[in-house]
Structure formats: C-alpha cells, structure tokens
Amino acid sequence: MEWTESGRIISVRGHGETSAIVEILTRDHGRHAGLVRGGRSRSMRPVLQPGNRVQAHWRARLDEHLGNFQIEAEDLSAGALMEDPLALSGLNAACAVAVAGLPEREAHPAVADGFEVLVSSLDESGVWPAIYVQWEAGLLADLGYGLDLRKCAATGHTDDLVYVSPRTGRAVSSGAGEPYKDKLLALPGFMTGQGALRSGDVQAGLILTGYFLERRVLWPSDRVLPEARLRMIDRLAAAGMV
Structure with missing residues (x-):
C-alpha cells in the first residue's frame, strides 16, 4: 500500500x-x-x-x-512564525484541533483547504482570528455537525440573527431570542456575512464553535478542547484582539 x-x-x-x-x-x-x-x-x-x-x-x-x-x-x-507568538498560538491551536477532531484517514478536503487558507493568513494579525473561527465552523459542518445560520429557527426570518440555540445549533433572531437570551449563545455578524468584524466578535465566535466542538465532537470520545486552543485565546485576550 x-x-x-x-x-x-x-x-x-x-x-x-x-x-x-x-x-x-x-x-x-x-x-x-x-x-x-x-x-x-x-x-x-x-x-x-x-x-x-x-x-x-x-x-x-x-x-x-x-x-x-x-x-x-x-x-x-x-518557521517564520516562531518570532510571532500570537500567530504561532493560532497555528498550534488549529493543529491541535485538527488532531483532536478529525477522524484518522478520513478525507475532509474542505477542512484541509480551509486549513491552508488559515495558515496563509497568519501573518495578518487583524484577519486570521476571524478566519480561525470560520475554519472551526467549517470543520463542524464537514463532520456533520454544522450550525444552521441561514434563518431564525423561530420565525424563519433571515435578518437580525444574533443568537444560536445551544440545543439545536440553529440561529435565532434578536426579537425571538430576547426572552431567552441568557440561555442562548451569541452569534457574531461576521459569521453570517451580516456586518463587519466588531470588538468582541472573535471571542463570541470562539465560544460558539468551542461549545459545539466539545459537545458534538470531543465529549462523545471522552476528550476536551486542546490546551493549545486555550493558550491561543489567552494570547488573543492579552493582545486585545477578542
């Protein structure tokens, strides 16, 4: 072979x-x-x-x-990233999540293509954290656990989507989600193409994808999110980039 x-x-x-x-x-x-x-x-x-x-x-x-x-x-x-601790933390996090989340010897070309885009963007500090979030969302989708961010689960409307149900992974609009907002996950607009990247969006995106990576991909195999991902979040927070 x-x-x-x-x-x-x-x-x-x-x-x-x-x-x-x-x-x-x-x-x-x-x-x-x-x-x-x-x-x-x-x-x-x-x-x-x-x-x-x-x-x-x-x-x-x-x-x-x-x-x-x-x-x-x-x-x-x-090797050039060794001099950029922040970018290196993003690379290490993506590698660790790929190792933890992807089945061995199972082709996921979209995940591999997205990984290539992410690595290629790591020299752009204002760009790669959002790409990282989108890569994790793409990994979830390719494994069959994709978030449904197309329309509100309650109303069917496609605008003003600001929450995600932690139970179903479906988007919820501001109005429909208001009574339950303490139980819902925040949905940053850049993940749906509804608005530019704003302060706090990367953190919200990492919380969102991390929640579903843990519960749908890792916990069934008695695993948790890698330490490398937590270190990346700490470095992003220290740099004021989440």
Whole structure:
C-alpha cells in the first residue's frame, strides 16, 4: 500500500532515539500518520515542524499498519512564525484541533483547504482570528455537525440573527431570542456575512464553535478542547484582539 500527496504537518512526536511519528493533513487521505526514520536528525528537524507544507510518500505492507513516510519540503514558512507568538498560538491551536477532531484517514478536503487558507493568513494579525473561527465552523459542518445560520429557527426570518440555540445549533433572531437570551449563545455578524468584524466578535465566535466542538465532537470520545486552543485565546485576550 502506498500513496504520495502534499499536505500540512499537524503533529510531530519523537519515536525512539532517532525517528518521529508525523501526522499530516491532506485533501485526499485526511489526517494521516506515519513513521519518519531519522526524523529527529538535525537536517530533518526544520522540515518536521507543524504548519510546514510537505510532499509525503506513505508506504506500508498492509493498509492498517502505521507505515513509513518519506518527506520532502515544499513550504517551510511556518518557521517564520516562531518570532510571532500570537500567530504561532493560532497555528498550534488549529493543529491541535485538527488532531483532536478529525477522524484518522478520513478525507475532509474542505477542512484541509480551509486549513491552508488559515495558515496563509497568519501573518495578518487583524484577519486570521476571524478566519480561525470560520475554519472551526467549517470543520463542524464537514463532520456533520454544522450550525444552521441561514434563518431564525423561530420565525424563519433571515435578518437580525444574533443568537444560536445551544440545543439545536440553529440561529435565532434578536426579537425571538430576547426572552431567552441568557440561555442562548451569541452569534457574531461576521459569521453570517451580516456586518463587519466588531470588538468582541472573535471571542463570541470562539465560544460558539468551542461549545459545539466539545459537545458534538470531543465529549462523545471522552476528550476536551486542546490546551493549545486555550493558550491561543489567552494570547488573543492579552493582545486585545477578542
């Protein structure tokens, strides 16, 4: 069994004295792991960094085996983020959520494409946090747990959508939701294309997507949101960007 595809590294962990187990997010093979022999060598360490784009050739005797990767660098721009703690926290959060939320070896091309857009935007501090929120919303949708933000669940109206029901994941308008607003989740306008990004919108978006990631994707498998995501939120708050 073998295949070759480009993808972004999302996880690297040591294996033995010289090798590493690497997880890559690809369009056609999803989140896929493999052993890189010599992956802890001086020449390979700059390549095997989360966020780097590589071409991976995977080979195994049987499909269910871990298999081996042969890795060639394509885009090592993730290394530049080491000097930007805020952007690095966003990259680490996205990688950790991809590892925690995506099933192994299951293709989710829309999630992989969105991840590519997110990584490409990390040098734009005023842009990437909102893209991150949209990427998590897209991940939920691709896993079959998408939020229904098209119209109000109570009235059917498509305007003034400012809440989401935590039970159904459906949007609720301001008027219909007013009596229950303490029990509803805030819906920032940028997630529905109804208005520009405002102060507090990123935080509301992260609370919204985090709520459904936990309850619909992670909790059924006895998992929680990754620490890397919490650290990202802390850094965004410290920078006044939520």
